[in-house]
Amino acid sequence: MSSHDHHGGALPAHPETATLEGKNKVLGFWLFLGGETVLFGTLFATFIALRNQVLDGKSGEELFSLAIVAAATILLLTSSLFSVLAVQAMNRQDVKGIQFWLAITVLFGAGFLGLEIYEFVHYVHEGHTIAANAFGSSFYALVGFHGAHVAFGLLWITLLIIQLSKKGLTTVTAPKVYVASLYWHFIDVVWVFIFTVVYLMGKVG
Amino acid sequence: MAHAHTVKRYSGLMDWLTTVDHKKIGILYLLAGGFFFLVGGLEALLIRIQLIQPLNGFVDGQTFNELITMHGTTMIFLAAMPLIFAFMNAVVPLQIGARDVAFPFLNAVGFWTFFFGGLIVNVGWLYGGNPDAGWTNYAPLSTGFSGIGADYYAIGLQIAGIGTLVGGINFLVTIINMRAPGMTYMRMPMFTWTVFVTSFIILFAFPALAVGLVLISFDRLFDANFFNVAGGGNPVLWEHIFWIFGHPEVYILILPAFGIISEILPTFAKKRIFGYSSMIFATVLIAFLGFMVWVHHMFTVGLGPLGNALFSVSTMLIAVPTGIKIFNWIFTFWGGRIEFTTANLYALAFVPTFVMGGVTGVMLASPAADFQYHDSYFVVAHFHYVIVGGIVLGLFGGAHYWWPKMFGRKLSESLGKVTFVLFYTGFQLTFFVQHLLGLWGMPRRVYTYLPGQGWDNLNLVSTIGAFFMTAGTIVLLINIVLTTMKPKDQPADPWDGRTLEWTIPSPPQEYNFKQLPLVKSLDPLWEAKMKGEEVPAAEPLGPIHMPSPSILPFTMSVGLFIAGLGIMYANHDFVNQSVEKFFHSMIPVYAGLAIILISMFLRSVIDDHGYHIEVEELQKEV
Amino acid sequence: MANHEQVQSSERIKRGPAHEGPRNHFIAFGISMALTLLAFVAVATPEFGNTFKVGFIIILALIQAFVQLAFWMHMKDRGHIFPIVGLATGFFVFLTALFMAVKLLWW
Numbered sequence: 025m026s027s028h029d030h031h032g033g034a035l036p037a038h039p040e041t042a043t044l045e046g047k048n049k050v051l052g053f054w055l056f057l058g059g060e061t062v063l064f065g066t067l068f069a070t071f072i073a074l075r076n077q078v079l080d081g082k083s084g085e086e087l088f089s090l091a092i093v094a095a096a097t098i099l100l101l102t103s104s105l106f107s108v109l110a111v112q113a114m115n116r117q118d119v120k121g122i123q124f125w126l127a128i129t130v131l132f133g134a135g136f137l138g139l140e141i142y143e144f145v146h147y148v149h150e151g152h153t154i155a156a157n158a159f160g161s162s163f164y165a166l167v168g169f170h171g172a173h174v175a176f177g178l179l180w181i182t183l184l185i186i187q188l189s190k191k192g193l194t195t196v197t198a199p200k201v202y203v204a205s206l207y208w209h210f211i212d213v214v215w216v217f218i219f220t221v222v223y224l225m226g227k228v229g
Numbered sequence: 230m231a232h233a234h235t236v237k238r239y240s241g242l243m244d245w246l247t248t249v250d251h252k253k254i255g256i257l258y259l260l261a262g263g264f265f266f267l268v269g270g271l272e273a274l275l276i277r278i279q280l281i282q283p284l285n286g287f288v289d290g291q292t293f294n295e296l297i298t299m300h301g302t303t304m305i306f307l308a309a310m311p312l313i314f315a316f317m318n319a320v321v322p323l324q325i326g327a328r329d330v331a332f333p334f335l336n337a338v339g340f341w342t343f344f345f346g347g348l349i350v351n352v353g354w355l356y357g358g359n360p361d362a363g364w365t366n367y368a369p370l371s372t373g374f375s376g377i378g379a380d381y382y383a384i385g386l387q388i389a390g391i392g393t394l395v396g397g398i399n400f401l402v403t404i405i406n407m408r409a410p411g412m413t414y415m416r417m418p419m420f421t422w423t424v425f426v427t428s429f430i431i432l433f434a435f436p437a438l439a440v441g442l443v444l445i446s447f448d449r450l451f452d453a454n455f456f457n458v459a460g461g462g463n464p465v466l467w468e469h470i471f472w473i474f475g476h477p478e479v480y481i482l483i484l485p486a487f488g489i490i491s492e493i494l495p496t497f498a499k500k501r502i503f504g505y506s507s508m509i510f511a512t513v514l515i516a517f518l519g520f521m522v523w524v525h526h527m528f529t530v531g532l533g534p535l536g537n538a539l540f541s542v543s544t545m546l547i548a549v550p551t552g553i554k555i556f557n558w559i560f561t562f563w564g565g566r567i568e569f570t571t572a573n574l575y576a577l578a579f580v581p582t583f584v585m586g587g588v589t590g591v592m593l594a595s596p597a598a599d600f601q602y603h604d605s606y607f608v609v610a611h612f613h614y615v616i617v618g619g620i621v622l623g624l625f626g627g628a629h630y631w632w633p634k635m636f637g638r639k640l641s642e643s644l645g646k647v648t649f650v651l652f653y654t655g656f657q658l659t660f661f662v663q664h665l666l667g668l669w670g671m672p673r674r675v676y677t678y679l680p681g682q683g684w685d686n687l688n689l690v691s692t693i694g695a696f697f698m699t700a701g702t703i704v705l706l707i708n709i710v711l712t713t714m715k716p717k718d719q720p721a722d723p724w725d726g727r728t729l730e731w732t733i734p735s736p737p738q739e740y741n742f743k744q745l746p747l748v749k750s751l752d753p754l755w756e757a758k759m760k761g762e763e764v765p766a767a768e769p770l771g772p773i774h775m776p777s778p779s780i781l782p783f784t785m786s787v788g789l790f791i792a793g794l795g796i797m798y799a800n801h802d803f804v805n806q807s808v809e810k811f812f813h814s815m816i817p818v819y820a821g822l823a824i825i826l827i828s829m830f831l832r833s834v835i836d837d838h839g840y841h842i843e844v845e846e847l848q849k850e851v
Numbered sequence: 852m853a854n855h856e857q858v859q860s861s862e863r864i865k866r867g868p869a870h871e872g873p874r875n876h877f878i879a880f881g882i883s884m885a886l887t888l889l890a891f892v893a894v895a896t897p898e899f900g901n902t903f904k905v906g907f908i909i910i911l912a913l914i915q916a917f918v919q920l921a922f923w924m925h926m927k928d929r930g931h932i933f934p935i936v937g938l939a940t941g942f943f944v945f946l947t948a949l950f951m952a953v954k955l956l957w958w
Contacts (some may be wrong), residue, residue, distance in 0.1 A: 044406065052402040053433055058937025059394060062956060063436035065945025066470060070444065070455065073952035076930045077461030082913050094891055101887065112873050154453050158461035161453035165444065183833060189708075196836055209923045213916045217738040219887075220912040222895045228904045405933060432937070433944050469951045473944075520944055524955070532955050 035117055039198035041074050043215050046199035054163055063168075064214050067166040068221060075226070077158035078182025084159070084190065085113045089143075093223045096139040097215065100174075103132035104212035107205040114201050119193050122183050122201060130185070133178050138173050163222065170218055180204055247778035249333035250739055254316030254340050255712060256635065259628075260312030261344050268351070269303035270702060271294050277659070277695035278690050281664055283680035293676035294361040295378065299351070302382065305478070306389055307347040309616070312624050313485045314339075314396055317424050319635050323402060323730035323737065324418045326746045328408025332395075332404035333776045334832070339396040341786035343623060346389025349793050353381050363674065365475070368456030368467040372448040375851050380449060380797040383442045388789050390435050390442070397431030400424055405502025409729070410767040411748035415509075418728045418751075419502060423488030426516045427481050433520070434477035443468035450800060465530060472523035480519040483615065484512060486623030487554060490576045494558055496726050497573035498565025504557040511550035511557075518547045528596040529603045538597040544594035546784025551587055570724070571645030575626030578653055579619065584612030589664070602672070607667025613660045625652070625705070630724070637717030637736045643822060644708040648701045655697025662687040662694075727755035732764050740773045743847055770848070772841040779837070785828040879922035886915040 036042040041050055075084070106129040113121030144164075147153075154164045181204050184197075191197055239247050248254060262691040276296050279287045287295065320331055323844040330336050353359035360382035362371035371379040404425045408417070417425070445467065449454035454460025456467050480847075495502045502508065524532060524540035558580050567573065593599050604610055633639045667673075671684050678684055722731040729746055730737075732754050744766035750756045757764045795817025811817070890908040893899060899907075921927040928932055 048402050048406050051406060052332060052398050054934040055398050055401050058941040059432045059436045061938055061941025062433050062439055062944045066440040069948035069952040073466055073956045081463050090891060097887055101883055101932050104923060108876045109873065119724045154451055158454040161455050187834060206924055207917060213919050216912050216915050220890060220908050223892050223910050224890055225905055227894050228901050433940055463956060466956060469956065473948055520947060536955050
């Protein structure tokens, strides 16, 4: 039951849920994601309610560049696949593999974040700010909240990579890897709805 | 297999700041929630003094607005919620036969964020400018016309809300993963069941509030336009978001009170709870329907006949599961050997009082009638019957019932009965007449009224009732002080109880159960007592692993506190130059965020090995 | 993979199925990419009507979310009752908020 019974010895097949602490962490994180669903759900509802309130500002149809959104989408989607491969490496108890795939996840995630920041700066120059109109407010609230989640995820996963090289894969670090990968997938799923509802539907008008 | 880790164990104040023991955190919640309960009660008393006669000049209109806002906000978020969390912490792990909660560290984070969030909401008492837009904080009043008070409200509740959400997740995982062997879902005590369901509601309702508060803050601090009509926003959006959270919040509060009543009644009727599985069904149904009724707070907004009719029907539906519960309670004490202890007096008074609040609720659920009642004292009477007559009676009953388990001392029964009589009489005096005041046209949230409208006498009666309630609360305080001076002499099972918390000493050792119990039925202790046995153990005596205390939950919350104050004052002008330089900037925000991130970093990299309590030590403590 | 049963622990551990290998995950990635591409192409095609476009891309998004949740987040595996309950209830609350945003707010 204690969190370090498996030090030194071979890890069990599912090291992320081998201890009660690990099981608690994974379940608790899943429930947290349920709460996050409501959080993003409320932001989506707000955006859908206010997305046509552009006043004399520019609408999404005029602002959005589908090329940038497509590039950002591919980056995030691929990084989500890489975090799957990190968990696959964890199943093989291959610490180097986990670190490698997580590092690439971070790299692609950072690329996504960079594109988003570039995009936001561009919009601000176009006069599309949080204070411009209700469309701008709800756009930055929704997409910005998602971006903040990405940024936090990057910090978190980077810290995990460092921890793995210090502590190796144990029944303490394995749940962290698993949970971080869940978080990253969830961010990707939210992005699926953002590119659909915000950008593509914005383009449709 | 047990490694002996040396661990620093603190004493005195540091012990309370660093504790991760759910029983101590429960006591912290009780103290902090009790403190805010007194503050909110004082605010209520001041409101009633102002309304004692027409054209009274005790406080001015602005102060009155601040008083009603702070009374509502404090009582809901800073008194009722933490008091419920106090009993959740103190009782649930014991009832399910667990040694701890799932996340002891996060449990402490939850308490401290609630506490510092509560301080921010109340910081206006020191520096002026309290929240004054009502506890519902409607836009555009709160976004365009309130002073810094609305920031205190939004940021403070945001921080306190983190604590609540964390607490909800913690209890969900605790109940799902850490039940004792044999404790199936259908053998869980009713209080645990209601906490389980309440935690789910918290999980799905509080994120909506968090978003709403962020939007309010963005409108106020960054000139966003969510609720600003001139910028394309819609103030009704806030009402929707607030009540999508706000109505489930009502059930977050009342369901654990239902649970407390469902523990007290069987114990003092010497009967198993009637209709156990229908109680669970009703609880889950109430929680589910609770998410689909929010528009009944907004009938007069004018959403049209379809919206109003839909939400009217869903609201009335809730009366069905609630009625199931009422009848189950009646059948529980029907034919029982009823003991009139203080706890049971509260429970017995709860049932008819809550029925009254429920009946006026069904009246309000009819939109046509609601157009007459809306924003009148009838509504005030309704929700005080539910909240005071339901939640507060439940909490007071629970306090008398579990006080021996939490502290090892029993609250004085005779003083307790004095409190009950004073408080209950005062409650009926204060709020029954408010039904009539509302039906006679007195609007709520007015700081004074003209004479000669037939409201004078009933307002006087209502204020006299408030003094009765105050007297009852003072007697309760005296009772608590006197009890605290008595020795810890309570046995494990002072009430001849039925559930697992009464199988271990009062107060329990830090590890709760020396050996995890084996549960074979509902009410395992009662079952064992009837057979003349003890509750069997599920495991041999072995070393017990405990989590280490940590100061990090406290520092994280301090960081949030500093960052929260900082972001509010970043746009604020100060008279003093040097103060201006520091606070009229983002320095405090970054400092606060740095403290949070460093604390989180330390938590992540330092493995908590905890420590073990060895078998020899366990045997010594027999 | 076969050394599953060698692990002895005092805890009762609910064992999931054997690790499935990366094949399903690559398939899920392929499906996700295809659905994304389809959505972008649909929006960029002027021949389609706007109502069709919106309905079509929302359905694509729902399918993609479902695929990713089921495969990448292992929700199809055993022992995921509470994750399903959690996300489904969260989604349900979102639907009520969506009803508010679409039907109730601007009247």
